[in-house]
Amino acid sequence: MFDPGAGHRLFALPPGCDFPAELARGLIARMAGQPPEAMARVTLFVNTQRMRRRIGALLAAEGARFLPRLRLVTDLAPEAMRLGIAACRATNLADGRVEVLAMGEAAAIDALAGWLRQGPSLARVDSLMREDIDDADVPPGFGIA
Secondary structure: OOOHHHOOOOOOOOOOOOHHHHHHHHHHHHHOOOOHHHHHHOEEEEOOHHHHHHHHHHHHHOOOOOOOEEEEOOOOHHHHHHHOOOEEEEEEOOOOOEEEEEEOOHHHHHHHHHHHHHOOOOOOOOOOOOOOOOHHHOOOOOOOO
């Protein structure tokens, strides 16, 4: 959909607009003229289940079409599994940051950190702080099920 070499992009909407409705409208407009399956190749990362449901409903209300993949920013499971991470959890923090707790071999953790630095397609990553912790500091209930 975008030229990956074109650098960062910033899209803005005026204050007070209906963000999910404008996102759906803009995505449909951007995909006009593309083959129908092109929409199915789009992945949108959103911050809440509610936003994911609303965007999906708005896109579906526009008529029969392929829908994009709608994922949560905290949904790292597919990437973590691909990299060999034993356990992974991501949490949206109140200040807008995302905290990721991962358990695995050092090489897998390094690969996950590299993926997080880059972020998923269309993501903006301002910084990445990494802190290795001892097994004794792992939160209760976190680990391999």
